[in-house]
Amino acid sequence: MSEIRTDWTKSEIEEIYNTPLMELIYRAATVHREYHNTGEVQVCTLLSIKTGGCPEDCSYCPQSALYQTEVDAEPLMQLNEVIDSAMQAKASGSTRFCMGSAWRNARSNKDFDRVTEMIKAVNSMGLEVCCTLGMLTEEQALKLKQAGLYAYNHNLDSGEDFYEKIITTRTYNDRLTTLENVRKANLSVCCGGIIGMGESDGDRLDLLHTLATLPKHPESVPINALVAVKGTPMEGREKATVWEMVRMIATARIVMPASMVRLSAGRVDMPVSEQALCFMAGANSIFAGEKLLTTPNNESDQDKMMFGLLGLEPRKAFKEELEKIS
Ligand code: SF4
Incomplete structure (x- = not known):
């Protein structure tokens, strides 16, 4: 059985990452079998509860107020609208419901209180509730946990050196501090990154190394391929290839x-x-629903057909992930 380690060196991860692709997939698939039911894929729905108008300058994001994109700023959604979306998500097979707001950081105000109401409502429906609300203090993380939050998403996006080339309004350390606060509140951590932003293999390795050497691995590691949106500084970038995605996913699977x-x-x-x-390379979770915050996503009917074809089942909610992680 592969060991869960948080002491990976960068050169060890580099060696895995550079393994010939077929061998890498085989290795990742072997590790996957040791820790997971390979017939199960977790289906998560992501809802943008507060869209656009964000003061941050993340170069990949159409929700930044600094870029002229087709995304308009909208106020925080109403509780009943969120409940309706969560019911639809549950009916179409999602077991995790993630709510995202385009905030630099959560502020302790009425909007925050409304988000806690949303968490309570979605949690009572038996869904795993996840939020991504920007930077959090330890106190805010605790309040969210008390409201019934299961997981918090806060991506590191890329390696530390590349980070300042894509975002200038906050630092890598700010991100790590929020991740620490989330851990202190005993929330499940969802943290990953994006490829195809112009970063090098070394930057990708830096990201994987940071994730795999956190005191505890994130329970969820999203690997995104940049969707280059018109109006953002990333407009026109070519999408990462499937081989790059597979290499990244397989390496993440082996080291975490x-x-x-x-x-x-x-x-x-x-x-x-x-x-x-x-x-095959070890991915076992997807986002469902027509939109991923503001960018298009796969239709749930297509996903159902894919699951049928590949013999996959949606993973049930509330299986304890936390206990399995070192
Ligand atoms: S990624 Fe998040 S923090 Fe960055 S601009 Fe978009 S909404 Fe704001």
């Missing part, structure tokens, strides 16, 4: 064996054959 590795943004134009390769 018990984590859920999520095939996230960029899945929309992947044929089933490419998605199947990602599942």
Whole structure:
């Protein structure tokens, strides 16, 4: 059985990452079998509860107020609208419901209180509730936990050196501090990154190294392929290839064996054959629903057909992930 380690060196991860692809997939698939039911894929729905108008300058994001994109700023959604969306998500097979707001950080105000109401309502429906609300203090993380939050998403996006080339309004350390606060509140951590932003293999390795050497591995690791949106500084970038995605997913699977590795943004134009390769390489979670925050995603009917074809089942909610992670 592969060991869960948080003392990986960068050169060890580099060696895995550079393994010939077929061998890498085989190795990742072997680790996957040791820790997971390979017939199960977690299906998560992501809802943007507060869209656009964000003061941050993340170069990949159409929700930044600094870029002229087709995303308009909207106020925080109403509780009943969120409940309706969560019911639809549950009916179409999602077991995790993630709510995202385009905030630099959560502020302790009425909007925050409304989010806690949303968490309570969605939690009572038996869904695992996840939020992504920007930077959090320890106190805010605790309040969210008390409201019934299961997981918090806060991505590191890329390696530390590349980070300042894509975002200038906050630091890598700010991200790590929020991740620490989330851990202190005993929330499940969802943290990953994006490829195809112009970063080098070394930057990708830096990201994987940071994730795999956190005091505890994130329970969920989303791997995104950049969706280059018109109006953002990333407009016109070519999408990462499936081989780059597979290499990234497989390496993440090997160095963080018990984590859920999520095939996230960029899945929309992947044929089933490419998605199947990602599942073979150790991905065991996807986002469902027509939109991923503001960018298009796969239709749930297409996903159902894919699950049928590949013999996959949606994973049930509330299986304890936390206990399996070192
Ligand atoms: S990624 Fe998040 S923090 Fe960055 S601009 Fe978009 S909404 Fe704001």
